[in-house]
Amino acid sequence: MIAAPAAVAQDTFVQEMSGPGEATALSPEQWTNARTQHYELPAPDSRLTITTNTAAVEECAAVANVVVQSMAFVRNATGLDLRGDIQLYVMEFEQVPEFYRFEAQVPSGRGIIEVRFVALERGESMVGSPAMSRFLFETLPHELGHDALSRIPCIRKGTLESARWFEEGVSEVLAHRFTAQFGPNRGSGFKHTSSSRHEVGVVTVDDLYNWDHEKRLPASVEVDLYAHSFRAVDQITSMVPLPSLLRELALEKDCVRLTERILRRAGLSFAQLIDEPGLESPAR
Numbered sequence: 001m002i003a004a005p006a007a008v009a010q011d012t013f014v015q016e017m018s019g020p021g022e023a024t025a026l027s028p029e030q031w032t033n034a035r036t037q038h039y040e041l042p043a044p045d046s047r048l049t050i051t052t053n054t055a056a057v058e059e060c061a062a063v064a065n066v067v068v069q070s071m072a073f074v075r076n077a078t079g080l081d082l083r084g085d086i087q088l089y090v091m092e093f094e095q096v097p098e099f100y101r102f103e104a105q106v107p108s109g110r111g112i113i114e115v116r117f118v119a120l121e122r123g124e125s126m127v128g129s130p131a132m133s134r135f136l137f138e139t140l141p142h143e144l145g146h147d148a149l150s151r152i153p154c155i156r157k158g159t160l161e162s163a164r165w166f167e168e169g170v171s172e173v174l175a176h177r178f179t180a181q182f183g184p185n186r187g188s189g190f191k192h193t194s195s196s197r198h199e200v201g202v203v204t205v206d207d208l209y210n211w212d213h214e215k216r217l218p219a220s221v222e223v224d225l226y227a228h229s230f231r232a233v234d235q236i237t238s239m240v241p242l243p244s245l246l247r248e249l250a251l252e253k254d255c256v257r258l259t260e261r262i263l264r265r266a267g268l269s270f271a272q273l274i275d276e277p278g279l280e281s282p283a284r
């Protein structure tokens with residue numbers, strides 16, 4: 001009798017570009033010519049793996065450089081012990097499918113903090129492509145922000161109260177500041193700058209305060225909530241440096257009224273934070 005090999009626990013990673021058309025199913029196994037490169041990240045036990053089918057493997061090093069900068073930046077800007085592996089799949093296509101569902105199996109419990117898929121047109125520069133710019137200067141520093149924040153017990157999922165506006169606001173502030181420092185003109189027109197700002201809809205203080213992970217909201221409302229979260233945290237961090245605020249939150253044992261604690265530390269009220277045109281103060 002032959003024993004079956006012990007199954008390695010896997011997590012399924014899914015990244016979708018969805019829309020009205022049928023999604024093309026994608027998985028790493030279908031690129032038999034893909035090669036894998038490894039790079040050290042500036043944190044203990046942390047490594048970047050890039051799997052790609054593009055010929056320009058030297059461009060991977062340039063991408064890795066920005067990922068290294070991003071991780072160092074988020075560690076420094078938050079003061080939190082961000083660490084872990086990042087797995088990046090960069091695949092080029094004759095024509096990138098408009099709608100797709102990319103699915104990959106990654107070993108669970110191996111300290112992988114981010115898995116991402118970036119699709120390029122064949123022959124497009126890896127580093128300079130709009131898709132890679134979005135990943136490097138919008139998605140990655142934002143997501144690393146969430147990874148860093150998850151080191152704080154009160155913010156980690158499953159605690160009594162999480163303050164989504166604060167989590168998204170910190171992540172957006174990090175992405176914005178990283179881009180300003182390392183990739184000006186690389187983000188796709190950062191949505192919080194006044195010049196590129198879309199027409200702001202009416203978001204109430206209550207909407208922002210009660211924004212949680214479960215509620216599905218129309219995309220236009222979510223965009224406004226992200227923008228206002230960004231501004232709120234930007235303002236808070238002008239009163240109290242982000243690392244000191246996060247250090248205090250990390251020591252917090254009682255996770256109730258997290259929002260109130262953050263505001264008290266900054267000496268601001270919630271209404272003050274978001275009192276701007278386009279925002280309606282709730283009638284109280």
Ligand SMILES: [Zn+2]
Nearest residue numbers: 142146168171
């Ligand atoms: Zn987020």
